[in-house]
Amino acid sequence: MSNQAQEAREALGARLRGFRKDAGFASGRAFAVATGWAESKVSRIENGKQNASEDDIRTWCLKTDRQEHTKDLIATVRHIDELWLEWRRQLQAGAESRQSKALPVYARTKVFRIWHPTLVWGTLQTADYAAETLKQVVSFYEIPNDTEAAVGKRLERQQYLYRGNRIFNVLLAEQALYSNFGGPDVMKGQLDRLLAVMRLPRLSLGIIPRSAPVKIWPGNSFSMFDDRLVLVETYSAEFSVTQPREIELYTKAFALLKQSAVYGNTARELIMTAIHHFDRRSPA
Template sequence: MSNQAQEAREALGARLRNFRKDAGFASGRAFAMAAGWAESKVSRIENGKQNASERDVRIWCSKTQRDDQVDDLIATIRHIDELWLEWRRQLEGGAEKRQQAAIPVYSKTKVFRIWHPTLVWGTLQTSEYAAETFKLVRDFYDIPDDIDAATAKRLERQQYLYQGDRIFNVLLAEQALYTNFGGPEVMKGQLDRILSVMRLPRLSLGIVPRSATMHIWPGNSFSMFDDKLVLVETYSAEFSVTQPREIELYLKSFALLQRSAVYGRAVRNLIFAAIQHHGRKSEV
């Protein structure tokens, strides 16, 4: 388990210990008797040695008269379970499986909030651009070469841009228009694709210019699915956020990033400038 997950487990245990004491259970033994548990179970949960189950939390809150905390604590448990999914573990059989796993999440989501400071969001990628990113993933993590299958699964997500009543709020930093995957021709094709999808009525595309005044530091890229899940990617792992109070922070950060973004004609002008840049590179 990662340090972050262990710290979260210990914090949960401390919360539950405080609930127990506030409810008048002076010892873990007294609470264990009331709950019908072994005393060692209470001790392990309170000291972060064992993660509480959702049923454990419901019983704990019932016995301590803190039923109003059940939803938040269950979200905490799920957060701990999913907290730190190492890329090596997720990608050990290749990249296609991870791309497949994203599709059910996309199918259930009504409102997307996406922030990518350095590259184009996967659902807006061309097949050539996506394949180039998967080449880097393959080489960096030394995983099986399933680039074609992974690319096909990533592109499958694009169906949701055209189906149902989903809302896509996408923010890119200007750097994403210049980060070079595959050379000038791949980049020009990708930028043309962005210009095309900008016309979709339920897609709001903003770009944060490199000279924009920032209201929060750019941070890592993240994808928010409704107000239920945030995925944050690092080099080593994918970090899942499900706790309501933490999701509120990402909602706030996204709103602050939007304040720095431009839209519409200004976005098209930035893209045209980037196309010209890559065009000059192809002439060299």
């Protein structure tokens, strides 16, 4: 769970503990008896070790005579849930809906800072490369196969590369040039695409060579949208970072990663070397 979500859960637990004590329940055991819950459940909720459900909130407010706070606390619970979204829940209707949700965020953003250590950022992907990555998403999470529609939504993001005054700062590790999605032909098409977009005036594409000294460990991929939102992806979930002091850490991490990157002709040479690598592996 993200630090922000955990802090919010602990704050909620502390508030509920205050309600319990103010209502005359001196111990968690007494409150457990009144609610019919296990004492351990009361303790876990109050200490931020367990999520409170909406029904838990209703019961808590009823038993402590704080019904006027029910609506507000349920909104808090829903906000905590939104800070950490399981992929299976996000993708339950297929991948297209998740791709669609990104478009309003892109429309509002002026400065992007993107770090991908193992694959090409979605907004720079070709249709074939995007299809290969999304097929893996469908298979891994066992969700409805709407790959074609999801690819279309992902490619819609590319309009923002050419519209407005947005600035795109993109960092890829050299491994992203070699992670093989779809075989040599798909990879060569994707690498050619990188060479083409490097010429865009508002796109800065840096590549961190595999042997470059690093100022910070690579970590997970993350996407920063101005100074208001960071999205971090793991295998199980995506979490949102909106707390200013946490966003500052990602800003610092991006700056440190950037110190290891190469740009311009040196980056092009790395891409060309990767193209030659896949040339040698193409069917004769």
